[in-house]
Structure formats: structure tokens, C-alpha cells
Amino acid sequence: MGLAQAIRGCRACGCDRLLPVIDLGRTPLADRLASPDDPPGSDRTEPLELVMCGACALVQITVTVPPADLFGQGYPYHSSVSPALRAHFAAAAAAHLGRYRLDRHHRVVEIASNDGVMLRHFVARGIPALGIEPSPGPAAAARAAGVSTLDAYFDGALADRLAGDGWSADLVLAANVLAHVPDPVDFAAGIARLLRPGGHAVFEVPDLGDLVQGLAFDTIYHQHLCYFSLTSLEALLGRGGLRVVDVERLAIHGGSLRVHAAPAGTPGAAVAALRAMEQRQGAASPAFLAGFAERVARLRDRLRDLLARLAGEGARIAAYGAAAKATTLLAYCGIDRTTVDFVADLNARKWGLAMPGCRLPIVPPARLLEAMPSHVLLLAWNFADEILAQQAEYRRRGGRFILPLPEPRVIA
Structure with missing residues (x-):
């Protein structure tokens, strides 16, 4: 390491x-x-x-x-495990195909393509597509699904090599990766050089405004190096030779921005509107973040008090979602096996392992019906609708979920 x-x-x-x-x-x-x-x-x-x-x-x-310590051998995150993510990326692919009128004469490159959950929709249309994914497990899964995938970290040097090998692209996709990049300006500049004339790049990034307003402190972890407002993102991409021409606000992951960028172009009305909103909020000012730490500390205390009260009343508590964000929440709130029995997760690659630090064991979701804890702390709260629907039988039998953010609350 x-x-x-x-x-x-x-x-x-x-x-x-x-x-x-x-x-x-x-x-x-x-x-x-x-x-x-x-x-x-x-x-x-x-x-x-x-x-x-x-x-x-x-x-x-x-x-x-070091990225190899975060995304190397054993990296367990596979996007295709989540039905919500599969639906999100299917819809994203359809939108990109329509907007950019892509056909067999175009090329698409996706950076951090994971298990090919989005690129497979381009492959199915016969469009030449290349995934770039440094994590061995997801990259192998993508190739098994028919998506050509290069095991590598993307940077400016790789962009130049790909362009020299004939892989200049009409569309470069970078969903949930810019936040992971130690040198984001080199990353953006590499994309600018990889694009064919008239080409576009589409980024999805965490929305700082939603993070602050929703007290989503658990989305802060070592893989996420940066958190973006449109204001900071425009400045960053501009240094790499890219201009934001359109932006969409997304609900995924608790609030994200989808930004369309190109080496040249005129920003549209949505860009102007979000710029104006951020200016009103003061999103580029330290005042926007004033008091955030204190609000998060109060949230932590309320969650711990709720769990302690329930335990004192005889409740048996489990958790759901061995997600990256769960590591931050469990560690910061001091939640361990004295309060929670186990963490259920849909990803079979995680079963038999344990959450780092607190060492809560990770088990299949079926354990909820077997053990019937009275309450389940929903660590993967950003997929609450999906998980609550999956656990309809547990809820029918009287089980309750605890949603930790933005205000701890119990729901039946």
C-alpha cells in the first residue's frame, strides 16, 4: 500500500x-x-x-x-447490482443516443465504466464503444457482458495514446469519476484532446448544494476527493479546455449534476439558471458552508440518541447497505456491534466480509426475515425507495426502517 x-x-x-x-x-x-x-x-x-x-x-x-489502494484488487462495487442504477444508466444511454444522434459511424468512450452497465446499451446498437476501468473485477464483468474494456486509470497521457491508436471519440462519458481524480485538470484536458471535432463530454458529479442542504456528510469519503458546484466545475473544466454548454440536476445519489461540455460552444439557458441560483445561494462563498459541521454534529447526536433509546426499549437493530458512504456514517457516529447486529447487502461479493473499522458482518438480505430485527438502519438511504420495496415482506411482518438523513426518523 x-x-x-x-x-x-x-x-x-x-x-x-x-x-x-x-x-x-x-x-x-x-x-x-x-x-x-x-x-x-x-x-x-x-x-x-x-x-x-x-x-x-x-x-x-x-x-x-493512492488510487490503487482504493480501486484495486477486491474493489467490490458493481453498478449492475442495483436495479435503480441499471434503470438510471439505461435512461442515460437512451438520452445520449437521442441527443447526439449516435450511430455506427461514431465512437463512444466511457471513463470508469465499471461493469459496463451503461456502455452495453451502445454496444447493443452496434456503436463502437470502449470502457476504461481500473478495477479488475468490474472490468472483467464488463468484458463478459460484451463491452470492450481497458484496465487503466485515465489521464492525459492515456488520452493521447488512445487518440494515437484511433480511439478519438464523438462522446466521452464520465459518470461519478471526476470526484475520484487526484489531478482533475489533467483529466479534463485529456478528455478535450480525446474528443473528435464536434464531440462532447458528459460528466455526472455530486452536487455540493444537495450535499449541504441534505446534510449528506456520509458521501464524504476517501474515494471522493472533490465536491462540485456548477461554479467550481465550470472553472475546473475551463482550465482543461472544456466549456459547459448544458446542465441537468439529477436525484440519483442524493443529488447530482449532469454536465455536457465541449471544447467550444455557448452555454444554454439551464447553465445560466443554475449559475444564477448558486449566486443567490452564495455557493461559491465560505458562508454557504458556515455551520455545516455543527449541523452534522447535531445530526450525529440525534441519531445516536435514537439508537440508544430504541436499544434501551429492547429493540434489536440491524442495518442495510454496505455502501462506501456507510463507512463514514458508522465511523463518525461511533456505531458498532454494541448497537447493530449486522449489515445486509444485495451484493453477494460482500457477503462473509465485514465493514471496516466497526467490523459489522455483511450478510444476504434474506437474513432480515430469518432474524427479524425490530429495526433496520438504512445506510444506503439514497436508494431508499428501491430497498423499501425489496423489503416489503420484512415490513409486512412489522419490521421498521430508520432513515438517518437529513433527520433521523423511523418508518414502518
């Missing part, structure tokens, strides 16, 4: 005026699930502190864990 490196300046503009937002303490690495053979206390932790750049307003964490 490599050493985490503390940043000396903003990842986008280099400014050394980094304003503190929230310090979540030393936290286990998300998705580094523990094996039963791992000794207690051996889980790697790193500082998890969020800051805002005083120059370009990019919100970011202060350390960079």
Missing part, C-alpha cells in the same frame, strides 16, 4: 488558501471491506477533512490515498 499524501494547494487551481469545512476524523477507507482473518484494529484509517478553496471554490478533502 502507498502512503496518503496531504495536498499543499487546491487540486484545481493550486491556491494554498484552503478554508476548513468539516473534520470527520481518522476514518477507515471506504470499500476496503475486512476479511474474517484480518486481526482486530488492522483496518487502515486516514484523515478525512473537507476544505473549500478560497480562490475557485472547489470543495475537496485534504489527503489523497
Whole structure:
């Protein structure tokens, strides 16, 4: 494993005026699930502190864990496991196909293509498509699904090599990856050079405004290096030679932005409208984040009080969703096996492992009906509708869910 490196300046503009937002303490690495053979206390932790750049307003964490330590062998995240994500990416692919009128004469590249959940829709239409995915497990799953996939991390050097090999693209897709990139300007510049004349790039990124308003502090973890407003994103992409021409607000992942960009073009009405909204909110100002840490601390205390009260009344509590965000929530709130018995998850690759730090065992969802805990803490709250529907029988038998954010509450 490599050493985490503390940043000396903003990842986008280099400014050394980094304003503190929230310090979540030393936290286990998300998705580094523990094996039963791992000794207690051996889980790697790193500082998890969020800051805002005083120059370009990019919100970011202060350390960079080597990508191979986060996304290498054993990385368990497969997008196709979630029905909601499958539906989201199917709809996204259909929208891109229609908007950009793609056919067999075009080329599509997706960066961080995971198990090919989106690209397979282009492949099915006979459109030449290439996925770039550094995690061995998802990349192998994509190839098994018929999606050509290159095992690599994308950067400017790889962009130049792909272009030289004839893989310049009419459309570059980058969903939920820009936040993971240690050098986002090089990443954007590489995309700009990879595009054919008239080509476009489409990014999906976490929306800082939704994170702050929804107190979604658990979306802060070591894989997510940056958190974006349209204001900071336009500045970042501009440094890489890309211009935002359109933007959509999405509900996925608790609030995201889908940004369409190109080396040249005129921003549309949606861009102007969101810019104006962010200006009214002061999203590029430290004042926008003032009090966030205190609000999150109060939320933590309310959640712990709720769990303690339920346990004191004899409740048996489990959890659902061994997601990356769960690592942050469990660690920051100090939730462990003294309060929660296990974590159920739909991803069979996680069964038999344990959450890092607290070592809660990860089990199949069927365990909920077998054990019938009275309450289930919904760690994957961003997929609440999907999970609540899946667990209709557990709820019919009297089981209740605890939604932790933005205000802890129990629902039947």
C-alpha cells in the first residue's frame, strides 16, 4: 500500500488558501471491506477533512490515498447490482443516443465504466464503444457482458495514446469519476484532446448544494476527493479546455449534476439558471458552508440518541447497505456491534466480509426475515425507495426502517 499524501494547494487551481469545512476524523477507507482473518484494529484509517478553496471554490478533502489502494484488487462495487442504477444508466444511454444522434459511424468512450452497465446499451446498437476501468473485477464483468474494456486509470497521457491508436471519440462519458481524480485538470484536458471535432463530454458529479442542504456528510469519503458546484466545475473544466454548454440536476445519489461540455460552444439557458441560483445561494462563498459541521454534529447526536433509546426499549437493530458512504456514517457516529447486529447487502461479493473499522458482518438480505430485527438502519438511504420495496415482506411482518438523513426518523 502507498502512503496518503496531504495536498499543499487546491487540486484545481493550486491556491494554498484552503478554508476548513468539516473534520470527520481518522476514518477507515471506504470499500476496503475486512476479511474474517484480518486481526482486530488492522483496518487502515486516514484523515478525512473537507476544505473549500478560497480562490475557485472547489470543495475537496485534504489527503489523497493512492488510487490503487482504493480501486484495486477486491474493489467490490458493481453498478449492475442495483436495479435503480441499471434503470438510471439505461435512461442515460437512451438520452445520449437521442441527443447526439449516435450511430455506427461514431465512437463512444466511457471513463470508469465499471461493469459496463451503461456502455452495453451502445454496444447493443452496434456503436463502437470502449470502457476504461481500473478495477479488475468490474472490468472483467464488463468484458463478459460484451463491452470492450481497458484496465487503466485515465489521464492525459492515456488520452493521447488512445487518440494515437484511433480511439478519438464523438462522446466521452464520465459518470461519478471526476470526484475520484487526484489531478482533475489533467483529466479534463485529456478528455478535450480525446474528443473528435464536434464531440462532447458528459460528466455526472455530486452536487455540493444537495450535499449541504441534505446534510449528506456520509458521501464524504476517501474515494471522493472533490465536491462540485456548477461554479467550481465550470472553472475546473475551463482550465482543461472544456466549456459547459448544458446542465441537468439529477436525484440519483442524493443529488447530482449532469454536465455536457465541449471544447467550444455557448452555454444554454439551464447553465445560466443554475449559475444564477448558486449566486443567490452564495455557493461559491465560505458562508454557504458556515455551520455545516455543527449541523452534522447535531445530526450525529440525534441519531445516536435514537439508537440508544430504541436499544434501551429492547429493540434489536440491524442495518442495510454496505455502501462506501456507510463507512463514514458508522465511523463518525461511533456505531458498532454494541448497537447493530449486522449489515445486509444485495451484493453477494460482500457477503462473509465485514465493514471496516466497526467490523459489522455483511450478510444476504434474506437474513432480515430469518432474524427479524425490530429495526433496520438504512445506510444506503439514497436508494431508499428501491430497498423499501425489496423489503416489503420484512415490513409486512412489522419490521421498521430508520432513515438517518437529513433527520433521523423511523418508518414502518
